[in-house]
Structure formats: C-alpha cells, structure tokens
Amino acid sequence: MSVVDGLALGSLICIWTLLLVNVSLTVAGYIYYWKTERRPVPELKDEDAPMVSILVPAHNEAVVIAKTMDALLGFDYPADRYEVIVVNDNSTDRSAEILADIQKNNPGRIIKVINTDAQTGGKGKSNALNIAFAQAVGDFLVIYDADNTPERPALRYLVAEITNNRRLGAVIGKFRTRNRNASILTRFINIETLAFQWMAQAGRWQLFRLCTIPGTNFIVRRELIEKMGGWDVQAIAEDTEISFRIYMEGYVIKFQPKAVTWEQEPQTLPVWFRQRTRWVKGNIYVIFKNIPLLFKRNVKRIKFDILYFLSIYTLLLASLISSDIIFIGNAMGLIHPTLAGFSTLLWLMAILLFVVSTFITLTTEQGEMSWSNLFLVVLMYFSYSLLWIIVAAYGFIMYLVDILFKRETKWYKTERFS
C-alpha cells in the first residue's frame, strides 16, 4: 500500500466515523427536542428569584447597544432582582453617550456602565468580563453579547433551570439568527446554527450530559467563576475554556432551548471568515491546552469533548483536505491511488444523510421547515461546507504561526451591521 493509499484509507475511515457520530448526535438531539416540548420549564416564583448580574462586554457597539439594552431591561424577571453591567470597552464610537442616556431614562433600574480606556481595557472579551465581574453582586452571572436581543422569558428560564438542580454549573440557552434574511450567507448561518445546536448541544446533552457554553445567553454560578479566578485572558475562545473548567469542578452544563436570544450574524464573507478563524484558533488553543485531561481519571465526560473536537479539528480536517487533494490529483492524472472505493450509491446516500440530518433540525423552528431551506441545505453541502474546510485549515495554520512566532492572541471583534 502506497502513502497515498494509506492517506486515502485513513481519510475514509475518519470521515465515515465522524459522519456516523454526528448522525447519532442529531438523533439524540431530536429526542431531546421531543422531551423539552413535553416537559415544562421548572417554575420560579418571583419571591424565590435570586439576585442575578447580567454582564455585557461591548466594544464599539453603538449600532446595536440600545436595542440590546431594551431587551435586557424588558426581561420577565423582578426588576430589583437583576442588574445589568455593561463594560464599554475602549470604544471610540457613541456607545458611552447612548449608555448614559439609557441610564438616565431608566432611573429605577440597576444599570452599571463601566467605561474603560486603553489602559484598563481593550484587551479582549475575557478581560472585559473580568472587569464586569468585579462589580457584580448577583449569585448568578448571565452573559450576553452586545448584539443580542433575548426574548422576554429567557432570563427566567435560565434562572429556573439552574436553581432547580444543584448539579448544574451553568445553563445555556439557544441563539437564533436575527438577520437571517440579509444575505444567502446569513441564511446558511441560520441553518448551520440550528443544526449545530440541536446536534452538538442537545445531542451531547442527551447522550453524555455535555454542553459547551456558546459565549452568550448563558447563566453560570458565581462561586464557580470565583473559584476559577475569573476568565482566562489568554483564551480567545473563552466559552470552551469555561465549559471545561465547570466540568472539572464536577458540575454539568445544561441546554435549555426555550431560553432564546436573537443575535446578529456576519452578513459578508470577509467578516464571517475573520470571526470563524478566531473561533477555530480559540478552540484549537483550548483543545491542545486540555489534552492532558485525556489521561486523568476523574474527568470522564470531558474526554469525549476533547476527543470529539480534536478529531474534528485535526483528523476530519486533515481527512477532508487530503481526500480532496487525492481526488483532484487523481482527476489531473498526477497521483494514482489504487485503493478500492465505496460505491457511488453509498456516497449519494451519505450526501442524502447529511441533507436529511441537517434539515430535520429545522423542523424545530417556526417557518424553517420549507422547500427553500431544503434547497439551501443541499447547496450548503457543495459551498458553505467547503468554506468551512478552508476556514478550519486557515485557522489551524494561523494557530501554528502564532505559536511559532510567539504572537499574542488577538481578540478580533465581530463587525456589526446596522
């Protein structure tokens, strides 16, 4: 067997294994969807409502901050039982002015605005959260990105879940795409986020009681953050990092899809590309940092996560790239793999499986089960999915370059669209 054949064989095994793992996760996620539809969210009486601090890191968010604050102040939750802490992190736009106005117009509400300068702020999301955390008085911390529009019951649902079960270290809600009709890209992202949440979050919760904090729309126990000494300012994917730490403390993270927030997604490819590159780099950083956990005894659950992400970012990526190179090289007559292959029927069925498993997650949301979305899913297979390979490869290379030249990790802020 030649090197090319070995690569091709390894790639095929990886691709099929991960395809089947993902299909299993999707099925499990859908079962969880059924369960949540039947079971109501635990009840939370106003008098039992604990004090909650909502932390909002904001860097040049003038375009969206007013709308976000409206939603945050409009929660179906006793107004005196939660505070909103906005870290206006080294902004150069009108954010400070807008926030001051909001404070002035809502005299009865607990709103803390912390304006940082280049000295104290501008060091990324983790740093901003740490600044907000220092001012927080709540027993629970809830984090929202500055472009979010959470639904009115979202906060109550998150608090009700976490107070109902002592083992929950954090509860995460679901995020939806606010600007899904803005471009074909946001339509893809809309489908992707739904599929991802029902597969990776709901599926993993159903099978392994595992979830990953998504960076926004989640609640976490204050004592946990205290114990960790705040957020790791090195990690540019602070969510994955926090999730691992919560599991290591012996807690679990639950997915509560009824707590919904709407967020703005990149509308153009360059913005999308930069955002996703940051995610990839951040996730790779966390995964590699936590590889030693694979050999520890008391953290069984995280092992699946580390292996899962490790295989996606290394094995699957390498497999997809090498199988594509082999395919193109073979078509150009440059390389001649002699490896037998699967039948065309099987490959077609695999594509069908991808389409069906993605589409089925769309049946959970109103208006998403449509022919146009079905068509988009098919289109995604040949376009958006390929873009992901490029992003992942690029992110991986950038991660290695950063390590090689000891470059500081930089927090790229996702550009907002008015």
Place this chain on the structure above:
Amino acid sequence: MTISSHRCILVFIVCILAALALFPAAALATADGAREMLYIITRTEKEAETLGSFAEAARIDYEVLLEEEYVSPPGEMVLTTLPRVAEDAKNAGIKPFCVGAEFSSEEDVLISEPLDTSVSLSFGEHSQTAAFVNGIRLLTYVNGTTEGTITLSDGRQAPFMVKCDGAWYAPWYEKNGLSAIAISVLIGQYCGTEGTGEMFVIIDEIYPFSDLSALKNTADMLYSAGVPFIARVMPVYNNLDYPAFERYADALRYVQSRNGTIVIHDFIEVLHEWEREPAADRMARFMEALDEQDVHYFPFPYSPLNIDIGTLEGISSKEKNFGLAGIDIMTPFLLDGDEAEREELLERINARWLTIRDYRLRYTTDKYAYESREVTENFQYIKEEERSFTRFFAAGNEVLVVVVVVALLVFGVLMVAGYRLYRRKFYR
C-alpha cells in the same frame, strides 16, 4: 608572454585549421572499410527521393545531401543534378554522374537547348513508345561511350547518356517508365555492381484497418495463379493486444501461407509526435507482437523500383517475356476495387509475361501452413486497475449501506413525528 610566443600559438592554430580542412568527411568514411557510399546531391528533397529510389532498385546504399548542406564533394561517388557540384567533383579528380536538365555543353559533350517534342526511348533489351515531353535536352555531341537511344518524332536520334572520361551525363530522365529503369541500371554500373535484378508483385501498405477479407481473397487469387508476392505491412505500435490486431495477424498468417512474403514498412515519423519513445523501441514492440502471433517477416533493406502494370505494358521487350531489366522492380497489386477488378489486374500481369520471383527465397525455402486462431471477442478495452483493499471496501460498503439506510429510516420516522409536532405547535 613575448610577441614570439604569441606568434607560435597563432601558427599552431592555423595548422590545426588547415589539417581539418584537408581531411574531408569522405576520407574518414572510406577509412572504415565499408563499400563506397553513393552521395546524391540535389537542390530539392523530391529530386533526391526519386534518385534514391533508383539507387535502392540497384541495391546501392546512398546518402542524400541537399544543396544548402553541400560544401565540397564528400566522397568518390557523386550523383548530382547540380553543375556546381559536378565542377567541384571534377576539380577534385572525382568522376560525377550528372543527371537532369541543368547541365550545359562541356568539353566532351554538347547539350541542346530545351525542346518540346515527343520521344521514344530504347535501352538495352527494352524500348518505350513515343510520349510527349516538355523541355527535354539532348546530347548532340559526345566524346565517350553511350547507352540507350532517344528517337524524336522527326526521326532524329540522340544517345540517352554518355560515359566520358571526366563525367557521366544523362540530361533527361523521368520518375517512372523506361528512363527510370535506365537510370537505375546506370547507377548500378556507376557504383560498380552489375545486378541481374528481379521482378516482384507487391501488396503495399497493409494496415490493421485495411480490408482484410479482400487481402485474403487476393492472396488466394494470386496463389491459385502461381504468383508469389510481397505483402508490406504498416507497423503499429499500440494496442497490440486488441482483437483488431489479432485479426490483422490472422490475415497475415493466411497471406504467408499463400506464398506471400511479409515485410515491414519503414518507420514513418509522424509530425506532432508527443510520444518520447524511441522509434527503435516501438518497432521492436511491433516485431515482438508479430513474433508472438507467428507472423514471419523478412528484411527489406532495398525497395525495388515501383512500376505499375500500365507502365510495364507500355515498355516492349525483344522477347515476349519482359525479361530482367538489371534492377529490382515491383509492380503493385491494389486491394481497392472489387474482385472483378482484381482479377483483371492479375490477367494483365499474366499477359505481360513478367517473371515474378518469390522474395522469400532470398532468405528461406520454408513454407508456412495456416492455422486459424480464435480472436478474443469479449476483450476488455479499458483495463480495470488493480485495486487494493477490495474485500475491505466491499464488506464496508455493505455494512455502511445498511447503517445509512437504518439512519435514513430513523430520520424518516423522526421527520413524520416532527412534522406533526410542527403542525400542532405552529398552526394551532
């Protein structure tokens, strides 16, 4: 370094250059002991090709030099159409053979201006009846031995050629016909070989895609008439395992059993050849394929002069039999046309009383029996590549098809249930 040492080096260089000029290539050529080479020096490739075919008919080895490559007479035997070359040769003490209309009067010969007239030619035992010729130049005075006679329509006569002490002259010849035979014979004499020559029938340029049944049919026809023949095949270099090649080889085996001698056409360099494989390797592959198919082919170093039956009919001989012309002649037997046409052609060959020889006898007296072989009919034209891990993939394929089908069924069930839930939830 002194001026005198500079001069020493200069003198040395001049000596080397002079030595190089004094030892022409011809001197080196004779040194290897081989038979003297005939050099054909002409203005155009076409002229060289014609004269070359004459030389081959006399079984003479030759080399061609075109005017643009010519520097000085390269050897002791020079056949040329160019007066300048003849002049150089004579100055170098070489006796050239001068052919064609470019020569004018010299000390030993007077040559006329070009004439348009009809001429008859007699040469040795043969003569050719009158035909109109444009721009013929005649030898009007000669001081030497003459060969052949040209007779004009008004009865005037002139020698066809003359062998003078300083040079040989033949101011008129044609590509075909008796003049071609005459020049071929004279080239043989010029080179010192007096061959008797033989006559052959040839079926030329047989390709795998030629009409093979017509070929077999013709072979039968010639065999029954007692006419041995040469079958010259065109080499093919690829797809030698195809049924088409098997059929080709089968037809050739049939031909050789019918007194046909298989010879191979020279390698033809195709323009825009993208293959880098050397010609010799390709030819060797073709020969090997013929060997495997028991097709016995023979060397064909000199191609006889190709004269069709119509031309031969126009040449009369003293005896009824055409006799031997002194060079090798082959008359083509064409495969195109129907059976009746081929029968007529055979009839004409018989009627001209040609003494057809069996070319194979130059090499062997063996006879070859024909045995039909089965042609691989269900040949796989596109070879399936060797595949590795076929069993692993075959089994994997089955398992995965089952897994995927099960997954699709599960999704199907979920989809139906999900659709109902969707309607309950959102259309209430």
